Amino acid sequence: MSRSSSPTAHPAERRARRAAPRLRERACVAAAQAPRRRAGAVAIVRGENETGVTLMKLDEGMDTGPTFARVPTPIGPEETARELGDRLARIGADAVRLWLPLYVAGGCTLEPQDDARATMAPMLEKEHGRIDWATSARQVHDHVRGMSPWPGAFTMVRGASVKVTRRVWSMATAGRRLPARSCWPTRRGCSSRVARAQWSS
Numbered sequence: 327m328s329r330s331s332s333p334t335a336h337p338a339e340r341r342a343r344r345a346a347p348r349l350r351e352r353a354c355v356a357a358a359q360a361p362r363r364r365a366g367a368v369a370i371v372r373g374e375n376e377t378g379v380t381l382m383k384l385d386e387g388m389d390t391g392p393t394f395a396r397v398p399t400p401i402g403p404e405e406t407a408r409e410l411g412d413r414l415a416r417i418g419a420d421a422v423r424l425w426l427p428l429y430v431a432g433g434c435t436l437e438p439q440d441d442a443r444a445t446m447a448p449m450l451e452k453e454h455g456r457i458d459w460a461t462s463a464r465q466v467h468d469h470v471r472g473m474s475p476w477p478g479a480f481t482m483v484r485g486a487s488v489k490v491t492r493r494v495w496s497m498a499t500a501g502r503r504l505p506a507r508s509c510w511p512t513r514r515g516c517s518s519r520v521a522r523a524q525w526s527s
Contacts (some may be wrong), residue, residue, distance in 0.1 A: 352384040353429055355422055357414040359398065360389055361444035368447045370410065371472035373465065375401050377410070379418040381425050383436060390441070394434035395425040406474040450477050457481045457490060 358369075360380040369377045378398035385391040397417055401410060428434050448454075455477040457466055470479040470490050479490040 392436035
């Protein structure tokens with residue numbers, strides 16, 4: 327007896343398996359505005375104010391298939407990568423419920439992606455969290471919230487690694503560069519003109 331006809335299989339599973347042979351194409355949802363930022367989400371670090379989710383047909387490449395639905399969404403000025411990721415997950419789930427039945431029924435138009443406009447994002451590693459204090463206050467602000475929760479923004483103070491967990495930024499300092507010693511250790515952690523931090527373990 328096959329698994330699909332097994333009496334122990336859940337009814338929904340049996341229905342899905344019976345329908346599977348008719349679905350000759352597969353689709354996926356990407357938390358990005360394809361073809362931009364393929365294979366990663368770096369919009370916050372780059373200071374962008376909009377992102378979104380894209381539904382596409384799967385092909386041999388990495389998020390390179392033709393698209394059939396796009397849902398743009400603004401990025402909040404204080405929104406972290408974790409907060410944005412959670413929100414994009416909810417947007418993506420709603421988009422799947424709305425658009426996937428139409429796609430399966432053949433009611434969607436497939437639009438090829440422009441490979442010339444494609445951008446790749448690297449897999450984040452610990453070192454990517456290091457703050458460059460030579461950049462503007464706005465860039466530091468975007469870096470800290472874009473690195474949350476992984477790999478976490480950090481800086482070195484007197485040979486010790488300090489993890490930055492909070493940003494303080496205003497339009498008045500948006501284009502200014504920070505002084506070289508803008509962060510210094512205290513008993514409770516690290517004080518800064520643009521950030522508050524705690525010692526990393």
